[in-house]
Amino acid sequence: MNKDQLLGMLEQVKNGTLSTDVAADALQKFPSTDLGFAVIDDHRQLRVGYPEVIYGEGKTSSQIVDIVVHMNELKHNILVTRVDSEVFEAVQRKVAHAQHNKLGRTISVVNQDLAETKDYIAIVSAGTSDLPVVEEAYVTAKLLGNQTIKIVDVGVAGIHRLFKRLDDIRGAKVVIVIAGMEGALASVVAGLVDKPVIAIPTSVGYGANLGGITALLSMVNSCASGVTVVNIDNGFGAAYSASMINHL
Numbered sequence: 001m002n003k004d005q006l007l008g009m010l011e012q013v014k015n016g017t018l019s020t021d022v023a024a025d026a027l028q029k030f031p032s033t034d035l036g037f038a039v040i041d042d043h044r045q046l047r048v049g050y051p052e053v054i055y056g057e058g059k060t061s062s063q064i065v066d067i068v069v070h071m072n073e074l075k076h077n078i079l080v081t082r083v084d085s086e087v088f089e090a091v092q093r094k095v096a097h098a099q100h101n102k103l104g105r106t107i108s109v110v111n112q113d114l115a116e117t118k119d120y121i122a123i124v125s126a127g128t129s130d131l132p133v134v135e136e137a138y139v140t141a142k143l144l145g146n147q148t149i150k151i152v153d154v155g156v157a158g159i160h161r162l163f164k165r166l167d168d169i170r171g172a173k174v175v176i177v178i179a180g181m182e183g184a185l186a187s188v189v190a191g192l193v194d195k196p197v198i199a200i201p202t203s204v205g206y207g208a209n210l211g212g213i214t215a216l217l218s219m220v221n222s223c224a225s226g227v228t229v230v231n232i233d234n235g236f237g238a239a240y241s242a243s244m245i246n247h248l
């Protein structure tokens with residue numbers, strides 16, 4: 001339930017077009033629902049503006065399906081991250097309009113049409129190997145109601161590719177920069193734009209990349225101002241923060 005839905009229901013009770021019994025039934029599962037293995041935060045969207053997001057890794061298919069079915073009954077927009085095709089097929093059997101981004105490993109369900117923001121988020125990535133993180137960030141940003149563009153494969157090994165897209169990057173309200181290896185792209189972009197940069201280190205790289213730790217430390221130690229860094233491969237977290245900035 002979001003704020004507009006709650007206010008609308010209260011207004012109906014006030015003017016007599018909705019009985020208190022029906023309203024009470026609607027609120028019965030509010031603010032949380034205990035499914036036995038998970039307690040769903042039905043209050044999340046009303047409290048912070050966005051519904052709860054399901055982190056799929058470590059959960060069974062049946063657990064994810066039960067959570068999605070519950071949230072779908074409440075007409076939430078739903079995002080599940082870190083899932084494979086087998087989980088998606090199980091979800092789609094119960095929620096036919098669910099969508100799967102195979103590369104980004106996400107499932108999304110749209111129950112509330114959100115008007116896209118006038119301002120946009122630019123997602124900029126260094127290499128093709130970073131695309132799974134790009135797609136997770138993109139799906140998240142779009143589902144949260146943001147106009148979003150992707151600018152991919154513009155890493156520092158061929159920096160002229162980045163300069164061709166600078167106007168698009170500078171036009172964004174917030175920029176997400178995704179890079180593995182040594183993670184240099186975040187510093188380069190932050191030194192060229194006057195917008196906040198959210199950097200995502202990825203686990204892409206050979207041994208000394210240390211599963212993304214090298215890129216993480218590089219981004220945290222950036223000499224360019226305005227760089228904020230999220231966890232390794234965390235496309236969802238970066239897009240969520242970027243959405244909050246873009247909606248200000």
